[in-house]
Amino acid sequence: MKDFIIIGHKAVTAPFSLNDLPGAAGRMDILCRCVNAALFLSHDLRRDVRVYLVLKGEPAPPKLICFNGAEVRYLSPDERSAASLIKKALEKNAQDFWTESMPGVSIRKGELGDLLSELNRKITYLREDGEDVRGKSFEEPLFVLGDHLGVTDDEEKLIEAYKNEIVSVGPISLHADHCIVILHNEMDRLEKHI
Amino acid sequence: MKDFIIIGHKAVTAPFSLNDLPGAAGRMDILCRCVNAALFLSHDLRRDVRVYLVLKGEPAPPKLICFNGAEVRYLSPDERSAASLIKKALEKNAQDFWTESMPGVSIRKGELGDLLSELNRKITYLREDGEDVRGKSFEEPLFVLGDHLGVTDDEEKLIEAYKNEIVSVGPISLHADHCIVILHNEMDRLEKHI
DSSP states (O other): OOEEEESSSSSOOOOOOOOOOTTTTTTTHHHHHHHHHBBOOOBBBOTEEEEEEEEESSSOHHHHHHHHEETTOOOOHHHHHHHHHHHHHHOOOOOOSOEEEHHHHHHHHEOHHHHHHOOOOOEEEEEEEEEESTTTTSOHHHHHHBBBBBOOOOHHHHHTTEEEEEEEEESOOOOHHOOOOOOOOHHEEEEEEE | EEEEEEEESSSSOOOTTTTOOOOTTTTTHHHHHHHHHHHBOOOSBBBEEEEEEEEESSOOOEEEEEEETTEEEEESSSSSHHOOOOOOOHHHHSSSOEEEEEEEEEEEOHHHHHHHHOOOOOEEEEEEEEESTOOOOOOSSSEEETTTBBBHHHHHHHHTTEEEEEEEEEOOOOOHHHHHHHHHHHHHHHTTTT
């Protein structure tokens, strides 16, 4: 299983309009593109991938949403489709445990620290000054990526509490979803030995 | 200059609703994601990139739209933002020559053959059975990618009329926008010698 955590510092925690993902929904467009990048193949889904979104925006933060590639349905590649499933999850009365809102999509109350504790795995943390992804090997990887605001010092401390390595995907700073595409390409090549 | 051509076989050629890019607008979402993948850096735009969209859907095909990274403004990373600029271009009365609809966005009547003839360059054609992108070098590259329907036999014939090479980005079939991200990563690495 390959897991991706993306932190949405402004992503709202109540149902939102699908017509203004960057503005009123707190850069929800970034998280939607990350869901796409993590889960979609050309005519299939990556069934061995889970995407965890950490929503830290108003009015009821923090919340966690999980897309499980093995079970998700009704997901199309466009941003609005992922946003629609996130919105449906936010319509649920989130508890301290996971509740499925749609097939393969779940929500719970909780912050990054809760999620890292639950997964309790070595973390591969994406940062521009990390070591080059090429040449790395990945076994049951857990990637953590920030949104347009990066990762805060407090979040870095949470990450540092686990075994971790800091990895970079290339020489130029990229959007989180673009980083995910490159990570997948590297893992695809490793798995196919090319 | 790095140029990308993406062929939208169903992409509509008249103004459309921004609320249904995959359906009524003929998989316009694919073209919007390609614009994002080709032009966006983390907190900047790739100024040395142009994206050409070939719109082949009803009611008035074919039309060509160009996003020029050196000049484009009012473009945000979300699909709806690119779609809004495409829609504005389609509101123009397209001629047989380029007309600017917004800064850095132009439209003309024309098909793939017209565009290839105008650019008149060696083509790097993305196809699953191509040679691995790693190890290639790129000078003023012109990439051609298909949408969810790939590239038709007739389009392949147009491509074959030019000097060309067939390249693959990895072992698994990916969406066009994901291919563009990987192509950029390869070129970024070549330019920075890493």
